[in-house]
Amino acid sequence: MLEDLQTPCLLLDEAAMRRNIKGMADRFKQIGVPLRPHLKTAKSIDVARILQEQGADRWTVSTLKEAEYFSSFGLKDILYAVSIVPQKMERIMQLNRTGAQMSICLDSTEMATHLSTMTLDGPKPRVYLEVDVDGHRTGVKADQQRAVDVARILANASNLEFAGVMAHGGGVSYAANGQQELEAAAEQERTCTLAVKDAIVEAGLPCPQVSIGSTPTALFGTSFEGVSDVRAGVYVFQDVFQANLGMCAxxxxxxxxxxxxxxxxxxxxxxxxxxxxxxxxxxxxxxxxxxxxxxxxxxxxxxxxxxxxxxxxxxxxxxxxxxxxxxxxxxxxxxxxxxxxxxxxxxxxxxxxxxxxxxxxxxxxxxxxxxxxxx
Missing domain, CATH: 2.40.37.20 (D-serine dehydratase-like domain)
Structure with missing residues (x-):
């Protein structure tokens, strides 16, 4: 069969993928915390159906094209885990108007203020405050007053629903060397995110959800206390980098x-x-x-x-x-x-x-x- 294919082309080993999916699903069923699989790697409804077979009922995406695609197949609870800009809000609202339950994220008072003053036609989008747990990418630091300031704007906005805090521990964990460092990276991700939640709650504001995750921190975390869901994605396919980290063979x-x-x-x-x-x-x-x-x-x-x-x-x-x-x-x-x-x-x-x-x-x-x- 393979000799008839035009190369280069992409092969997907179904048996290996199913093992990867089941292994992560079983781990979090035992832990008792829901997985919110990241679909940015697979970008395939057929793969998502296998995730559903193992219990997945909420999702993460990295593009609005993904959100529109998966929503059209009935996957509705979707977190768009890239900092939002106003120009994308009409697509978010269109998704909500057609039955999705979209969540978005941001990390600045400027964007929170801008969104809170927009006229948004449709069900309120849920908004997460992103936390920077390792200097890897975007988000507020745990010791910044900005975290509470952003949360207050979101909590008081009549057109938004403040969902809570989220983080992606993809910096320290991807640079880790060995189990001890991976476990420490996972705990850093958890505790830094919870510290921002605690600061928000101490300010008298609600902070319902705590969403964290990456494949290394999901696989090596020793505690998920206080966590609402865990996001991971590359584990579905794995790769050489993950194998070198010890995530897989x-x-x-x-x-x-x-x-x-x-x-x-x-x-x-x-x-x-x-x-x-x-x-x-x-x-x-x-x-x-x-x-x-x-x-x-x-x-x-x-x-x-x-x-x-x-x-x-x-x-x-x-x-x-x-x-x-x-x-x-x-x-x-x-x-x-x-x-x-x-x-x-x-x-x-x-x-x-x-x-x-x-x-x-x-x-x-x-x-x-x-x-x-x-x-």
Whole structure:
């Protein structure tokens, strides 16, 4: 079957994905805290249905296109986890008018004030105050008066519903080295977010929800006391970066890129494939880890990883494969026209290049599952 596919193309191992989804779902059923899966990686209603089978009933997205897409399939409790701007509010309100229960987030008195003065036609959107737990991205710091100031504006707004506080511990956790550091990162995410809630409550304001999460903090958190829901996304597919962190084994990486050998360059000790920077992304996140995997690791078409090979470099449509230790390539094992699979460094970035998934290794083998792309 795979030999008939035009390369490069995206493969999704259904069995591996189902294991990943069930493992995280079982963990949080035991903990007793709901998961709010992040759909930014998969962007597929077919994948979301499998998450639903394991109990998911609330969702996170990174684009309004995703929110519109998933809402059209009946997924309604949706958090758009990117700082809002006024120009996007009409799309938010249109979603609410058609049955969604949209949540948005912000981190400034300026935006809170602006939204509170807007005329919003439809059910009130829920608004989270985003907390910066590790200097990673956006949000207010736990010791800033701004947190209470923003919360007060939101709580007093007649056209908004103040939902509470949220955070994404994606800085310290993604830079962590070993279980102890991962556990500490998860606890930092939780306690910093709860500190902002406590400050808001002490000011006499409501703060109903506390939403936190990333795949590393979800998997290594030792306490979720005080947490309303946990957001994580890349765990559904996993990738080489997550495997290097200890989140999974390489055989758990569910999304891979099928590529064809198009050239041999013995003088460079290089095999060239037709998956380049556009097909793999140029994410080099693994360069920060001890196990630097270039632009991805390689397996055969059956999924057996060859630890000797990696994608050393890319240009737009070419991927350059060589040995990790500099030993001579066994070119005879990889004849022209043969196929390999690339395990991506960062699956969220790699799968974004494709319109859908060619399903393998499961009940839906041979099917094509479409994705929702763009914004």
């Amino acid at each position: 390489m055989e758990d990486v569910a999304a891979t890129v099928l590529t064809s050998v198009i050239s041999h360059a013995p003088h460079l000790n290089r095999i060239v494939v037709d998956a380049g920077g556009l097909a793999l992304s140029k994410d080099r996140s693994c360069a920060s880890q001890s196990n630097d995997c270039g632009f991805g690791l390689l397996s055969d078409v059956d999924g057996h990883v060859d630890p000797l090979l990696y994608v050393q470099g890319v240009s737009q449509e070419h991927g350059y494969i060589t040995t990790r230790d500099g030993s001579p390539l066994p070119f005879e094992l990889y004849p022209l026209g043969s196929q390999l699979r690339v395990l991506p460094n960062h699956s969220c970035m790699t799968v974004a290049a494709y319109e859908g998934y060619h399903m393998i290794n499961g009940d839906h083998e041979g099917e094509w599952w479409p994705r929702c792309n763009r914004w």
